[in-house]
Amino acid sequence: xxxxxxxxQRLLGRTARGDRxxxxxxxxxTAAKLxxxxxxxxxxxxxxxxxxxxxxxxxxxxxxxxxxxxxxAMGWMTTILRHTAIxxxxxxxxxxxxxxxSADQLLTIAADERADSxxxxxxxxxxxxxxxxxxxxxxxxxxxxxxxxxxxAVHLATPVGTIKSWVRRGLERLKRCLDG
Amino acid sequence: MRYDDPELRERLAAEYVVGTMPxxxxxxxxxxxxxxxxxxxxxxxxxxxxxxxxxxxxxAEAPARVWRDIERxxxxxxxxxxxxxxxxxSLAIWRGIAAAASVAAAAAILYLALSPSLPPxxxxxxxxDDGGKPSWIVLRDVRRADVSIDAIRSIADDPARSLELWGIxxxxxxxxxLLPRKxxxxxxxxxxxxxxxxxxxxxxxxxxxxxxxxxxxxxVLFKGDVLGRP
Numbered sequence: 001x002x003x004x005x006x007x008x009q010r011l012l013g014r015t016a017r018g019d020r021x022x023x024x025x026x027x028x029x030t031a032a033k034l035x036x037x038x039x040x041x042x043x044x045x046x047x048x049x050x051x052x053x054x055x056x057x058x059x060x061x062x063x064x065x066x067x068x069x070x071x072x073a074m075g076w077m078t079t080i081l082r083h084t085a086i087x088x089x090x091x092x093x094x095x096x097x098x099x100x101x102s103a104d105q106l107l108t109i110a111a112d113e114r115a116d117s118x119x120x121x122x123x124x125x126x127x128x129x130x131x132x133x134x135x136x137x138x139x140x141x142x143x144x145x146x147x148x149x150x151x152x153a154v155h156l157a158t159p160v161g162t163i164k165s166w167v168r169r170g171l172e173r174l175k176r177c178l179d180g
Numbered sequence: 181m182r183y184d185d186p187e188l189r190e191r192l193a194a195e196y197v198v199g200t201m202p203x204x205x206x207x208x209x210x211x212x213x214x215x216x217x218x219x220x221x222x223x224x225x226x227x228x229x230x231x232x233x234x235x236x237x238x239x240a241e242a243p244a245r246v247w248r249d250i251e252r253x254x255x256x257x258x259x260x261x262x263x264x265x266x267x268x269x270s271l272a273i274w275r276g277i278a279a280a281a282s283v284a285a286a287a288a289i290l291y292l293a294l295s296p297s298l299p300p301x302x303x304x305x306x307x308x309d310d311g312g313k314p315s316w317i318v319l320r321d322v323r324r325a326d327v328s329i330d331a332i333r334s335i336a337d338d339p340a341r342s343l344e345l346w347g348i349x350x351x352x353x354x355x356x357x358l359l360p361r362k363x364x365x366x367x368x369x370x371x372x373x374x375x376x377x378x379x380x381x382x383x384x385x386x387x388x389x390x391x392x393x394x395x396x397x398x399x400v401l402f403k404g405d406v407l408g409r410p
Contacts, residue, residue: 017357018326018368032239039240049246056250064373071224078234079227110233121232146199171194178229
């Protein structure tokens with residue numbers, strides 16, 4: 001967990017009580033990271049800005065639903081952001097040509113191993129490495145860019161049924177490796 | 181779809197987090213997550229598994245316009261008004277309300293006590309103790325989209341316990357937060373969080389950080405019906 005995780009939880013709790021100052025502070029601390037994720041998914045500033053706005057409106061409205069027992073505040077907010085970005089992209093446009101990285105770059109973009117990489121990122125990298133190549137691509141394309149099964153099918157020139165199977169196998173394998 | 185198969189649950193949670201779930205299926209799952217703590221837990225676990233990827237994403241500064249647009253859409257916050265706080269601190273008012281035999285009488289007292297320039301608040305609920313004495317009042321300022329809950333009698337404070345507010349609307353109780361301990365502090369809630377008219381608000385005694393289970397674990401000390409429109 002990030003060292004500021006408890007602080008974010010506290011701010012989210014106060015947001016749930018209608019504390020606007022706490023909500024602003026939550027925004028100041030997390031918007032840059034969430035915007036970065038939105039940009040990666042959509043590849044478009046205009047859609048990413050839209051998604052960021054909708055994400056924070058949803059955070060304001062649903063802050064009372066957040067239960068710290070179930071996980072970190074940033075993860076909760078990121079999930080909202082991801083789904084908002086995916087929906088906005090679907091409705092408002094498409095990713096620019098060339099935004100999606102080539103297959104050999106995906107793992108580096110997702111989990112670049114550097115001297116300052118945390119233990120969790122290294123563990124995830126190691127486990128992603130262990131997946132078969134196509135399931136790994138499917139999982140990474142889905143996670144990095146919010147690709148739907150249909151988009152994956154086109155991008156990887158593979159039937160949707162096979163995509164579903166790759167994603168399923170990839171996730172099962174990932175869980176066994178990470179939990180193992 | 182049967183949601184009790186462990187492998188299926190795991191797979192749904194994983195695909196929800198990864199993003200490959202179609203939109204309608206995702207909305208169905210979100211409804212399930214709201215009620216099924218086990219599913220919510222699985223989703224949280226998958227979120228944590230992938231979190232390092234998002235943590236490693238480069239940050240980017242969003243234009244100031246984004247926050248301005250967010251702020252514009254939030255409920256309007258009125259500026260602090262000295263007359264308002266002065267009224268709240270008036271003990272005589274509270275004794276009158278506590279003695280009032282009915283909610284209507286309590287509302288009338290509030291209305292009469294206010295300076296004519298201030299719009300009267302809407303009484304959403306009055307919570308009584310189990311002797312029937314009005315103890316807490318839930319008010320909505322008509323200019324806001326949120327409500328405040330305030331003690332109208334001195335409430336015996338047990339430092340080893342906290343008071344937690346619950347909304348009940350035909351289903352399991354839903355926590356609305358802990359009541360503040362410091363005198364003069366109020367709990368402010370978004371009106372949308374309250375049960376609709378016909379629902380019930382209740383306050384239970386809980387451990388200092390609130391109920392560990394998500395439902396009341398201690399005795400219900402105060403209760404009242406939700407009136408009017410939140």
